[in-house]
Amino acid sequence: MLSFIVKRIVFAILTLVVASAVAFILVHLSGSTPGGVALGQSATPEQVHDYNVAMGWYDPWIVQYANWVGQVLHGDLGVSLIDGRSIADDIGKRLPVTAALAVFGTLLSAVLGIAMGVAAAVRGGVVDRAITVVSGILLSLPAFWVGVLLVFVFSVKGRMLPATGFVPFQNDPASWARSLVLPVLTIALTAAAGIARQTRASMAESLTQEHIRMLRAVGTPTSRIIYVHALRGASLPILASIAIQFIVLFGGSAIIEVLFALPGIGQAMQAAVGNADLPLVQALVLVATLVVVVVNLALELLTLALDPKLRAS
Amino acid sequence: MTVSTTSIVRPRRTDRRVGRTLRSSPTAILSLTWLIGLIAASLTAPLWLPYGPLEQDLKAVLQGPSAAHLLGTDELGRDLLSRIVTAAAPTMLVALLTPVVGIGVSIPLTLWAARSRLVEAVMNRVSEIVLSLPGMVIIMAVIAAVGTNMVVVMAIFGLLLFGALYRVFFGQSTSLHRQLFVEAAAVDGVRPMLASLRHVLPNMSTTVIVQFVLIFGVGIGMQAGLAFIGLGPQPPEPTWGGMIQAASKFIFQQPWMMVPTGGVLALTIIAANGLADVLSGGAAKPPPLISLRRRRTPVAESSAPAQEVAERELSIENLVIGVDDGPELVTGVSLRVQPGTVMGLVGESGCGKSVTSYALLGLLAPGLSVRSGRIRWGGADLARADEPALQRVRGLEIAFISQEPTRALDPMFTIEWQLAATVRRLRKVGRREARSIAAQLLTDVGIVDVPRVLKSHPHQISGGMAQRVAIALALAGTPSLLIADEPTTALDVTVQAEILDLLRSLVAERSMSVILVTHDLGVVADICDQVSVMYAGQIVESGSVRDVLLRPEHPYTMALLAADPHTIAELDSAGRLASIPGQVPAPGSWPSGCRFADRCRFAGLECRVTISLDPRAAGEGGVRCIRRDEVRGRQEEWRTPVGAGGRS
Numbered sequence: 035m036l037s038f039i040v041k042r043i044v045f046a047i048l049t050l051v052v053a054s055a056v057a058f059i060l061v062h063l064s065g066s067t068p069g070g071v072a073l074g075q076s077a078t079p080e081q082v083h084d085y086n087v088a089m090g091w092y093d094p095w096i097v098q099y100a101n102w103v104g105q106v107l108h109g110d111l112g113v114s115l116i117d118g119r120s121i122a123d124d125i126g127k128r129l130p131v132t133a134a135l136a137v138f139g140t141l142l143s144a145v146l147g148i149a150m151g152v153a154a155a156v157r158g159g160v161v162d163r164a165i166t167v168v169s170g171i172l173l174s175l176p177a178f179w180v181g182v183l184l185v186f187v188f189s190v191k192g193r194m195l196p197a198t199g200f201v202p203f204q205n206d207p208a209s210w211a212r213s214l215v216l217p218v219l220t221i222a223l224t225a226a227a228g229i230a231r232q233t234r235a236s237m238a239e240s241l242t243q244e245h246i247r248m249l250r251a252v253g254t255p256t257s258r259i260i261y262v263h264a265l266r267g268a269s270l271p272i273l274a275s276i277a278i279q280f281i282v283l284f285g286g287s288a289i290i291e292v293l294f295a296l297p298g299i300g301q302a303m304q305a306a307v308g309n310a311d312l313p314l315v316q317a318l319v320l321v322a323t324l325v326v327v328v329v330n331l332a333l334e335l336l337t338l339a340l341d342p343k344l345r346a347s
Numbered sequence: 348m349t350v351s352t353t354s355i356v357r358p359r360r361t362d363r364r365v366g367r368t369l370r371s372s373p374t375a376i377l378s379l380t381w382l383i384g385l386i387a388a389s390l391t392a393p394l395w396l397p398y399g400p401l402e403q404d405l406k407a408v409l410q411g412p413s414a415a416h417l418l419g420t421d422e423l424g425r426d427l428l429s430r431i432v433t434a435a436a437p438t439m440l441v442a443l444l445t446p447v448v449g450i451g452v453s454i455p456l457t458l459w460a461a462r463s464r465l466v467e468a469v470m471n472r473v474s475e476i477v478l479s480l481p482g483m484v485i486i487m488a489v490i491a492a493v494g495t496n497m498v499v500v501m502a503i504f505g506l507l508l509f510g511a512l513y514r515v516f517f518g519q520s521t522s523l524h525r526q527l528f529v530e531a532a533a534v535d536g537v538r539p540m541l542a543s544l545r546h547v548l549p550n551m552s553t554t555v556i557v558q559f560v561l562i563f564g565v566g567i568g569m570q571a572g573l574a575f576i577g578l579g580p581q582p583p584e585p586t587w588g589g590m591i592q593a594a595s596k597f598i599f600q601q602p603w604m605m606v607p608t609g610g611v612l613a614l615t616i617i618a619a620n621g622l623a624d625v626l627s628g629g630a631a632k633p634p635p636l637i638s639l640r641r642r643r644t645p646v647a648e649s650s651a652p653a654q655e656v657a658e659r660e661l662s663i664e665n666l667v668i669g670v671d672d673g674p675e676l677v678t679g680v681s682l683r684v685q686p687g688t689v690m691g692l693v694g695e696s697g698c699g700k701s702v703t704s705y706a707l708l709g710l711l712a713p714g715l716s717v718r719s720g721r722i723r724w725g726g727a728d729l730a731r732a733d734e735p736a737l738q739r740v741r742g743l744e745i746a747f748i749s750q751e752p753t754r755a756l757d758p759m760f761t762i763e764w765q766l767a768a769t770v771r772r773l774r775k776v777g778r779r780e781a782r783s784i785a786a787q788l789l790t791d792v793g794i795v796d797v798p799r800v801l802k803s804h805p806h807q808i809s810g811g812m813a814q815r816v817a818i819a820l821a822l823a824g825t826p827s828l829l830i831a832d833e834p835t836t837a838l839d840v841t842v843q844a845e846i847l848d849l850l851r852s853l854v855a856e857r858s859m860s861v862i863l864v865t866h867d868l869g870v871v872a873d874i875c876d877q878v879s880v881m882y883a884g885q886i887v888e889s890g891s892v893r894d895v896l897l898r899p900e901h902p903y904t905m906a907l908l909a910a911d912p913h914t915i916a917e918l919d920s921a922g923r924l925a926s927i928p929g930q931v932p933a934p935g936s937w938p939s940g941c942r943f944a945d946r947c948r949f950a951g952l953e954c955r956v957t958i959s960l961d962p963r964a965a966g967e968g969g970v971r972c973i974r975r976d977e978v979r980g981r982q983e984e985w986r987t988p989v990g991a992g993g994r995s
Contacts, residue, residue, distance in 0.1 A: 045472075049479045056485065060492040155632065156639060158713070170624065174617040176568050178575045178588075179609040182595045186602050197598070234632065241635035244754035251708055251747035251830075252769050252820060253738050256639050266759045285481035292576045293595065303484060304576045307491040315491050322481040330479060342759060342804040 035338075042334055046327040050320070054106075057319035058099050066310040067091055072115040106320065112313035121317045125299060129321075131200065132298035134214060135290065136283040139221030144276045146226035148265075151233020151272075155241065156260055165230065172227035177286075181220040181293045188216060198295040217294045225279045232275035236268035243267065270337055277333040281326050365553060368626060375625040378618035382439070385615065389436035398426035400433035400585045409601040418607040421590070422597055427604070430585035431611050437580075438587060439615070441497045442566030446559040448505030453512035454555065458543040460513075461520040470513060478510030486569070490578050497580060500573070501566055508562060519554055523547045557627045564619030571612055587612045637705075638713040646730050647719035656723045659686040659827040661707070661745075661860070666720035666730070668699070668706055674935030676702050676715065677884045681960075684877075686827065687858040689850075691875035691892070693865060693907070697931045698881040700864045701750075704830045706730070707862075708747055709737045724828075742773050746821035750833035752814035756805035762789075762816055763801035766823065773824035788819040793849055811842035818849065829853075832864045847874050868911045872896055877968075880904050883931055883942035886960060890968025898979075900963055900970040902947045905982030925985035941973065948985065949978045 069077070069085030077085075090098055105112065111121040154165040189197035195216055201209035240246075241264050249259050288300030295301075299318055306314040338344050369375040393399075398416075404424035411419045418427040460470040486504055493499045524547060548555075573579045574588025582589060587608055594605035656662045661684040668677040677699040684690045692700045705711050707722055707729060722729040724745065727736065741747075749755040757765055766785040770776065774784065789797045792815040805813060814834060821829060831850065835843035851874050853859055863875060871878050871892060878896070879889040880903060888901035899905045909925035929946040938944060940955035947954070953973050960969040964979065972978065 045475070046479075049476050052476050053480055053485075056480070057488055060488045064492040155635075158635075170620060171613075171617060174564065174620045175613050176571055176575075176591075176609070176616070178572060178595075179591055179605065179613065182591065182598060182605050182609070185595070186598055186605070190598055190602060238632035238635065241639070242633045243636065244749055244751050245757045246636050247705075247710055248747070248749055248755040248817065248820070249757070250637050250710055250741070251749075252742035252823060253740075253773065254769070255738070256734075259639065263757050263759075267757070281481070282483075286483040286572075288483065288487065288576055289572050303487050304578065307487045307578060310491060312491075315488050319481070319484055319488050322484040323479070326479050326481050342761075343806055 038338070039335070042331055046331055049327050050323055053323035054103065054316070054320050055099065057316045058095070058102065061312045061316050062095060062098075064310065064312070066312060068115055068312060071310045071312065102316070106317075111317040111320075114314050115311050116309050116314075121314055124302065124314075125317065125321055128297055128299045128302055130203075131296050132284065132287045132291070132300060135217055135221065135287055135296065135298060136280055138214060138218045139225060139283050140276060140280045142218055142222035143225035143229055143279060146222055147229025147276075148233050148272065150226065150230035151235075152237055152260065152265065154230070154234040155237035162234075165234070169227035169230045172224055173231070175224060177220055177224045178289050178293050180223055181216065181290060184216050184220055198293070200294075200296045213294075213296075217290050217296060220290060220293075221283055225283060228279060229272065229275050233268065233272050236271045237264055240264040240267040270341060273336065273340070274333065277329055281329055284325050284329075285322055365556060365626060372625045374621050378622040378625075381614060381618045382622075385432075385435045385611075386439050389432050389434075389439075392429070392432050392436075396426075396429045396432060398429045400430045401425065401583050402429070409597060409604065411601070411603045419601075419603055421593055421604060427590070427607050430590060431587070431608055434585040434587050434590070435611070435615075437497075438567060438570055439563075441501050442563055442570060444498060444501045445505040445508070445566035445569070446562040448502045449508040449512055449562055450505075450555060450559055452506060453509050453516060454548070455540075456509070457513055457516040457520050458540070458547060460517060461524045461547070462539055462543065467517075470517075474510040474513040476510070477507060478514070480507065480510075482507050483572075486573070487578060490573070495573075495578060495580055497570060501570065504566065504569060505562075512558060512562075515554065515558060516551065519551055520547055523550050553626060557623045560619050560623040560626065564616045564623070567612070567619070568616055634713055636712060637710050646717050654723070656725065657686070658725045659744075659860070660684065660725070661828055661862075662721070662723040663703075663707075664721040664723065666703065666706065666722060667718040668702055668711070668715060669718045670934070671714050671716060673714075675718070675884060676934050677706075679720070680879075680881070680884075680886055681720075682877075682879050682886065682889065684828065684860050684862060686860050687854065688876040689854055689861040689863055689874055691863050691865060691871040691878040692881060693868065693871055693878060694881035695866060695907075695931050697933075699884040699934075700881050701832055703881075704747075704832050704862060704864050707830055708741050708745055709734075710747070742769070742821075742824035742826065744824075744826055745828045745830065746824065746826040747830045748814070748817045748821050748832065748834050750836050752817050752834075752837060753805065753810050755817045756813060756820075758805050760804070761801070762803055762805065762808075766801075766816070766820055769820055769823045784823075785819075788822055789816065791822070792816070792819045793845070794819075809842075810838050811845065814838060814842075814846055815849065818846075818853075822853070825857075827859060829859055829861045830864070831861060833866070834863070835867070835870060836865070843870075850874060868896065868907060880907070883937050884934060885942065885971065886969070887943065887971045888963075888969070889960075890963050890966050894963065894966035894968065898965055899982055900975050900979055901972045902949050902974075902978055903943045905978070906947075906985045909982055909985035923986045926988070927985075941971070949974055949981070 067082065067086050068089045068091055069082035073081055073085060086092060090101065109122060111125065113120055114124065150165050150169060154162040185197045188195045195212055200213045203210040246259060246264065249263055286300070287298055288304045290296070291298040291301035292304055299321065302314065303318045305311070306318060369379065402425060404420065406424065407416070407420050408422055408424040409420065410416055413419070416426050416428070418431065420426055421430070456470055460467040485507060486500060489500055489503050524543070570579060570586070571588035571591070574586035575592045577592070579586050579588055590608040591605055591612070594608060597604055654662055654664065663680060663682050666677060666680045667675055669675040680703055682690060692703065694700050702711070702715065706717055709729065709732070717730045720730060724740065727740070729737065729740065732740070756762065763782065763785055766788065767778070767781040770784045771778065771781040774781070776784065786797050786801060789800060794800050794812065794815055800808060800812065800816065808816070834850070835846050838846060847870060850861060854861060863870065865871060875892050877890070878892050879886045880895065880901065881887065882903050888895060888899065888904045895904060896908065899908055906925055906927045910927060912924060927946055932938070932942065932945070939957060941947070941950070941958050944950040944954040951974065956973070958971050958973050960971045963970050964975070
């Protein structure tokens, strides 16, 4: 048990090393240099060269990588080439925005998805076919287009919610909530479909187990069979699909954040790539990987806790 | 050793099946038409489109659909139809790169990993790391490095899918590698990679094609998403994502703009996903074991007058069970179980005995229902009872134990939790009392180490122990009738005897009655008072155990007895076990006369007429054989082999 956890943590660190190395290499393969980006068009080649030398850009890659990792381990992610601000501070401000988006999006999609999946598996027939078709279509719709449609319905026509923009929680919780409704709904509608499919398949599987007949034979009420026994039996794959949705949402938040002008880390990544803000790109890849790794680790521990067979061994 | 590869049957070829699946599905035909048509239209666009994709008309900006511009115009007065169609081929052709690269890399590595443990260990780690990389973020970092060169970006995206693809392919390829014809090819001296490519890959083709199509759709969505956030091909080049981005900017002025582009993009991905869905066999799901919600199919009224039925007495009258819109499985079964007696229900697999036992508590699988007849239990008719009425009977008056004890308990909960929850509900007691009753029940069914078993999960106890727990669960509501569906079949011989002893003592102590479904005449002899022999959905012989087993009157009963290893010693015969030629005919293909005639060594022409269940010659009960008087006492003849349908 303990050795399993240690193994997973070692593996998580390995993943982070690979991700950071990939980010480092990609940044160094780009035609841009820190001096060229930071000093802009007006700088002379000599100025750019001097800046790069000062940054250690011409040191061997392995030295640069080791220096960067050393900095990161001290909590220093460097400064932006564009505005010179601390990247750690910037990400610290942006992380809550993306986290709120991903957490609420995942929660809502889990509720919708499980409800749809259970209904499809239990009711069968027309309900099942309808839910399968709807989830198939939702799964195919690009999230940003769904988002634009929702903006049209709720902002342009309904005038109920702001189309874009973000209000920090500490400024005005009500406005903060209103600014998150459409992005979260956009995410939930598309992500729910995947969870619904997994739930339907696992529930259907669960309901073919022999113990369901036994439970029925001792008079267990239908609702208890469905929501306590069958859903519990199906819970592990459903949980895994929810974790995958969370990871996808977190990594893919750029599109939703750009659409709704939310200052999260996805939007920062989009801007950083556009501006060739090299240290920010590197830092954001690392942070995004860290989130994936932590969520995966949490999922594994949760699976361990929820599966009696695994727990025992 | 040489084994010819050609001599070992290869599984059916999948490529032909894929073609047939596609042709027979309207969804697949529509999807393919859309995808191929769109690419063709796009490639030939300069020949037929009235406007170029970059042609501006500043006098006609942000227009809705009109005769001049069928899908309207954008903010620079460019024709939307031209831009959408022009963008289609580059998007879709570049999207093909992702699956080509992803599958092209994953397949050789998967095949290699399936043959070598070392490679497998390495690939497992690699795939797991790749799977843990945040794909979209890495792709954006790639764009930072190589710019918006979509060909490179989408190829690298294919590489990033290795983690997921390896997972999908690996299980299938390992199991295929273990199959005989691949091993035989290896023994034949075919080079390993060649053997994999020639014998394993073709059998994975459906999976590969499905993944290819799915990833193609994902690739299109990814390109559109990147273009939407400005990281795709740069304006003025038309891209679907870029056009939706523009539409979102002008949503207040001209909401129409997002409809055509988004619609085409969505339809294209829907087409790809729909195609993959059809190829993978659709969204098939296993049917649930029991109908959770009973459809009220009316049970035909019985014309026969209802018999007097005492309290705690079960009387099944002319029960007919059928597949909805299908054949009958059980035709006119009648039996009576007195309080405190054990009724054996015997027959080969597929005779309808389990189905009959499920019907008693309304536990038939979906698609099966009682068509007519009565299941009288005291004053009630369970064949017509509604769900609440059945709920009052289940567990409290009639209980059930299943043939698979280890699977009959919920693997997710401890035995104490399951048992106590049932006790609380059935006996309406509090938590603490329920727990002590649960412990007492386990003691009653002969479990020695009660505290340990209570704390265990089902997978931690043996099969015999699990069956005892299942019996304890069935006893939780102090039922008067226990239906036991092959309760000892899955258990070791020594454990079987213990479970039978337990059942016998329960009958004696609690004056419970039992319906014991079994194919084992030894079990019947051991514990039953009455026995009904079923064949092909009907009872062919019934009576007291003594009469039926010692003086069988039906050839089928005789054959079962002669085929039963237990009887050899007892009957002191030549020691040869009989085998009954042929199989139980499938429901729907039953002959109109005696259903056993085709397998019966005594059958004659007279057996082709419908035969009724008539009273036995000796004792109570019935026999369904027209030649009963001629065959009586001739069961030993079954021990000499004879062809099916032989004449006496």
